[in-house]
Amino acid sequence: SQEARSGSLRTSSSKPKRVMVIGGDGYCGWATALHLSKKGYEVAIVDSLIRRLFDHQLGLSSLTPIASIHDRLRRWMSLTGKSIQLHIGDVCDFEFLAEAFRSFEPEAVVHFGEQRSAPYSMIDRSRAVFTQQNNVVGTLNVLFAIKEFAEECHLVKLGTMGEYGTPNIDIEEGYITITHNGRTDTLPYPKQASSFYHLSKVHDSNNIAFTCKAWGIRATDLNQGVVYGVRTEETAMHDELSNRLDYDGVFGTALNRFCVQAAVGHPLTVYGKGGQTRGYLDIRDTVQCVELAIANPAKPGEFRVFNQFTEQFSVNDLASLVKKAGAKMGLDVQAISVPNPRVEAEEHYYNAKHTKLIELGLQPHLLSDSLLDSLLNFAIRFRDRVDTAQIMPSVSWKKIGVKPQTVAA
Amino acid sequence: SQEARSGSLRTSSSKPKRVMVIGGDGYCGWATALHLSKKGYEVAIVDSLIRRLFDHQLGLSSLTPIASIHDRLRRWMSLTGKSIQLHIGDVCDFEFLAEAFRSFEPEAVVHFGEQRSAPYSMIDRSRAVFTQQNNVVGTLNVLFAIKEFAEECHLVKLGTMGEYGTPNIDIEEGYITITHNGRTDTLPYPKQASSFYHLSKVHDSNNIAFTCKAWGIRATDLNQGVVYGVRTEETAMHDELSNRLDYDGVFGTALNRFCVQAAVGHPLTVYGKGGQTRGYLDIRDTVQCVELAIANPAKPGEFRVFNQFTEQFSVNDLASLVKKAGAKMGLDVQAISVPNPRVEAEEHYYNAKHTKLIELGLQPHLLSDSLLDSLLNFAIRFRDRVDTAQIMPSVSWKKIGVKPQTVAA
Numbered sequence: 001s002q003e004a005r006s007g008s009l010r011t012s013s014s015k016p017k018r019v020m021v022i023g024g025d026g027y028c029g030w031a032t033a034l035h036l037s038k039k040g041y042e043v044a045i046v047d048s049l050i051r052r053l054f055d056h057q058l059g060l061s062s063l064t065p066i067a068s069i070h071d072r073l074r075r076w077m078s079l080t081g082k083s084i085q086l087h088i089g090d091v092c093d094f095e096f097l098a099e100a101f102r103s104f105e106p107e108a109v110v111h112f113g114e115q116r117s118a119p120y121s122m123i124d125r126s127r128a129v130f131t132q133q134n135n136v137v138g139t140l141n142v143l144f145a146i147k148e149f150a151e152e153c154h155l156v157k158l159g160t161m162g163e164y165g166t167p168n169i170d171i172e173e174g175y176i177t178i179t180h181n182g183r184t185d186t187l188p189y190p191k192q193a194s195s196f197y198h199l200s201k202v203h204d205s206n207n208i209a210f211t212c213k214a215w216g217i218r219a220t221d222l223n224q225g226v227v228y229g230v231r232t233e234e235t236a237m238h239d240e241l242s243n244r245l246d247y248d249g250v251f252g253t254a255l256n257r258f259c260v261q262a263a264v265g266h267p268l269t270v271y272g273k274g275g276q277t278r279g280y281l282d283i284r285d286t287v288q289c290v291e292l293a294i295a296n297p298a299k300p301g302e303f304r305v306f307n308q309f310t311e312q313f314s315v316n317d318l319a320s321l322v323k324k325a326g327a328k329m330g331l332d333v334q335a336i337s338v339p340n341p342r343v344e345a346e347e348h349y350y351n352a353k354h355t356k357l358i359e360l361g362l363q364p365h366l367l368s369d370s371l372l373d374s375l376l377n378f379a380i381r382f383r384d385r386v387d388t389a390q391i392m393p394s395v396s397w398k399k400i401g402v403k404p405q406t407v408a409a
Numbered sequence: 410s411q412e413a414r415s416g417s418l419r420t421s422s423s424k425p426k427r428v429m430v431i432g433g434d435g436y437c438g439w440a441t442a443l444h445l446s447k448k449g450y451e452v453a454i455v456d457s458l459i460r461r462l463f464d465h466q467l468g469l470s471s472l473t474p475i476a477s478i479h480d481r482l483r484r485w486m487s488l489t490g491k492s493i494q495l496h497i498g499d500v501c502d503f504e505f506l507a508e509a510f511r512s513f514e515p516e517a518v519v520h521f522g523e524q525r526s527a528p529y530s531m532i533d534r535s536r537a538v539f540t541q542q543n544n545v546v547g548t549l550n551v552l553f554a555i556k557e558f559a560e561e562c563h564l565v566k567l568g569t570m571g572e573y574g575t576p577n578i579d580i581e582e583g584y585i586t587i588t589h590n591g592r593t594d595t596l597p598y599p600k601q602a603s604s605f606y607h608l609s610k611v612h613d614s615n616n617i618a619f620t621c622k623a624w625g626i627r628a629t630d631l632n633q634g635v636v637y638g639v640r641t642e643e644t645a646m647h648d649e650l651s652n653r654l655d656y657d658g659v660f661g662t663a664l665n666r667f668c669v670q671a672a673v674g675h676p677l678t679v680y681g682k683g684g685q686t687r688g689y690l691d692i693r694d695t696v697q698c699v700e701l702a703i704a705n706p707a708k709p710g711e712f713r714v715f716n717q718f719t720e721q722f723s724v725n726d727l728a729s730l731v732k733k734a735g736a737k738m739g740l741d742v743q744a745i746s747v748p749n750p751r752v753e754a755e756e757h758y759y760n761a762k763h764t765k766l767i768e769l770g771l772q773p774h775l776l777s778d779s780l781l782d783s784l785l786n787f788a789i790r791f792r793d794r795v796d797t798a799q800i801m802p803s804v805s806w807k808k809i810g811v812k813p814q815t816v817a818a
């Protein structure tokens with residue numbers, strides 16, 4: 001795989017491979033854009049910056065101060081001499097996207113550019129509709145742009161492990177072989193998503209699979225687990241390259257949230273019984289996995305699905321780990337059970353396969369004491385920036401209504 | 410089931426059950442609205458009439474002359490004394506839909522109101538996006554309207570057998586029990602849709618299933634086969650009640666199309682090898698099935714899936730049947746193979762279950778010589794209205810591009 005990786009950095013003409021990173025101003029996208037740039041790929045970021053608007057509108061903010069995308073890219077250039085192209089616009093606007101494709105001529109597109117919060121999609125009707133429209137139409141446009149302007153381009157699309165739900169059988173990577181009434185076929189693994197956001201990812205996967213078959217698109221669907229951590233080699237180079245870290249009840253994800261809660265002395269918010277088990281991965285593995293996918297592209301017409309996570313934990317597991325790590329630093333960490341705002345099983349079987357990225361060469365950063373120490377220290381460093389009013393969950397799966405939700409000052 | 414049917418015509422307060430028919434100006438919706446009205450239900454039609462606009466824009470027209478919705482409803486009133494409410498508007502416009510819900514207070518909603526042509530969804534990028542947006546957002550709005558204004562209301566949603574694709578195992582009704590690595594679960598049946606239209610139905614099904622679980626919505630998803638025929642008891646009462654009959658390459662469906670082709674002496678257009686096998690049903694069974702679903706509602710939180718068809722045929726089977734029926738009438742019917750504009754298997758296993766509606770009391774009108782005779786006679790009666798330029802398929806699954814397609818005069 002080392003061979004595959006370095007070999008594929010350059011195209012046949014031996015120019016660096018051009019990778020478009022849609023959503024490159026976001027949490028996973030920013031870390032990935034820098035990582036690929038560092039590795040010698042030619043990178044263009046496409047982002048509407050709408051994630052920053054969500055923060056303004058909901059009164060939220062990243063734990064870590066983040067520079068503007070312009071300052072970020074200038075700083076990257078001055079530190080490394082590498083330039084990253086920037087196309088600011090909405091992928092739902094096809095004219096904009098077409099122009100970005102025509103000018104950059106990507107050989108791979110990594111598509112992170114969606115509304116990615118389950119609670120956000122459950123705030124009110126208009127945000128539910130926005131989430132599905134933004135994500136589904138954006139992805140359709142990317143597919144059409146590839147077909148029209150860059151037929152050979154490999155689509156690396158971010159999905160989520162949440163698409164599978166929590167079936168009572170092992171979760172496979174995208175497909176399952178079923179023997180039924182004496183006949184056998186390998187079919188798409190059944191999906192049971194449980195928010196309008198997660199559903200939008202299922203819709204995307206189905207749309208992409210069809211275009212692989214009908215048009216010969218090459219695609220890799222990365223069903224990513226919950227990402228934790230904030231530092232990657234590249235973002236750690238300078239404060240202006242800092243990645244965002246969300247801890248609020250809308251955009252914050254488990255583990256990242258718990259570390260911030262521990263740092264400010266807030267009890268860890270375990271939803272319900274805490275037996276909810278999911279796949280997790282370090283953000284340093286997100287960037288590694290995406291690079292592996294790009295370096296080993298899907299074949300024309302292939303719809304390849306990888307489960308992108310490294311370890312499974314229950315929410316209670318995470319709470320214990322954070323408690324223990326906190327204790328070592330003299331933090332008295334408590335966990336409480338809060339009424340579950342979601343509709344989900346709180347105790348269930350969970351066994352998801354995740355071998356395909358390992359086979360391509362992924363070397364996992366397993367969750368360790370030292371990562372937790374560093375994440376907790378990060379949280380402690382910025383704890384004055386925490387708005388504790390944003391910690392508790394505020395969005396209920398059952399109470400969502402049709403009235404637009406406004407935000408208190 | 411006779412009991413169930415008559416019993417449930419009236420609600421506990423013994424007023425007639427109020428049924429909203431979304432898409433009630435269309436092919437299935439119009440026949441259903443009249444049938445339910447005749448049976449004593451209180452009916453409201455909700456329709457944007459956009460289907461009539463598609464005809465104008467693409468230069469198409471129903472084989473049968475159809476009256477305006479206003480004239481249709483006036484005629485129905487004058488013939489039967491029954492009034493059907495009319496709400497003209499787009500279900501993607503939530504304010505409009507909310508008003509229709511508040512004023513009519515439906516106890517059941519039958520949702521036919523979608524862009525329903527696979528070729529239409531494959532004309533160009535903007536129609537692909539329109540189809541998914543119209544269908545997905547419309548259905549989301551219906552779900553939100555039920556949750557907000559009519560919690561007990563039963564949603565009867567039209568899906569399609571095309572959602573399943575052509576797997577190499579038996580097709581079940583919505584769910585399949587899978588034993589895998591020694592464990593067992595019953596999961597949503599895997600879907601493999603093969604047009605942006607069919608995909609929109611898969612998205613709808615996934616969205617509805619989630620709201621049943623999260624909000625307790627009662628829903629029946631009718632995965633309907635290809636509908637044929639034009640006369641129902643009610644539409645046959647007067648020319649102004651006539652239903653539409655589409656024969657063109659965009660909206661026309663198999664069998665209906667073949668009968669019109671036979672009537673005008675056009676060779677039957679078999680796509681590719683003609684081994685494509687699907688489920689079919691008579692439009693008189695569409696209206697019967699929908700009434701059965703309404704009369705026997707799903708339970709709160711239940712996402713019930715019925716495969717709504719009565720018989721399986723391959724395209725070659727249909728061509729032979731029409732040839733034979735034509736010969737009896739002195740028509741010399743030929744079949745030709747035309748290059749398949751779609752991406753689909755032309756020879757495949759197909760065995761789809763369809764027992765649940767039978768269990769509720771469906772008495773199928775199986776495809777018979779007499780139906781074919783009557784459909785052919787219908788086609789012959791109106792054959793001067795046929796625009797033969799519209800018969801051949803004009804939309805290619807592989808050639809769809811991003812440029813908006815315009816239409817020649």
Ligand SMILES: NC(=O)c1ccc[n+]([C@@H]2O[C@H](COP(=O)([O-])OP(=O)(O)OC[C@H]3O[C@@H](n4cnc5c(N)ncnc54)[C@H](O)[C@@H]3O)[C@@H](O)[C@H]2O)c1
Binds near residue numbers: 026226
């Ligand atoms: N963070 C996680 O734990 C996690 C887990 C599983 C999957 N994912 C997936 O990975 C991807 C990235 O997640 P993230 O945490 O970095 O999210 P993020 O919100 O931090 O980043 C997404 C970026 O996409 C941009 N964007 C959104 N819609 C756009 C549009 N229509 N046009 C252009 N840009 C648009 C936003 O402005 C933002 O910068 C998402 O698709 C998400 O679903 C994330």
Ligand SMILES: NC(=O)c1ccc[n+]([C@@H]2O[C@H](COP(=O)([O-])OP(=O)(O)OC[C@H]3O[C@@H](n4cnc5c(N)ncnc54)[C@H](O)[C@@H]3O)[C@@H](O)[C@H]2O)c1
Binds near residue numbers: 435436500
């Ligand atoms: N005809 C078939 O063979 C067949 C087979 C399987 C499934 N179905 C499904 O049955 C349903 C009805 O099919 P049909 O053949 O009667 O189609 P149709 O196009 O004749 O009727 C659909 C009606 O819905 C209306 N409509 C569409 N979008 C709307 C919106 N956003 N708001 C309000 N009204 C809207 C149209 O104006 C039209 O009158 C569709 O959902 C279709 O997918 C049909």
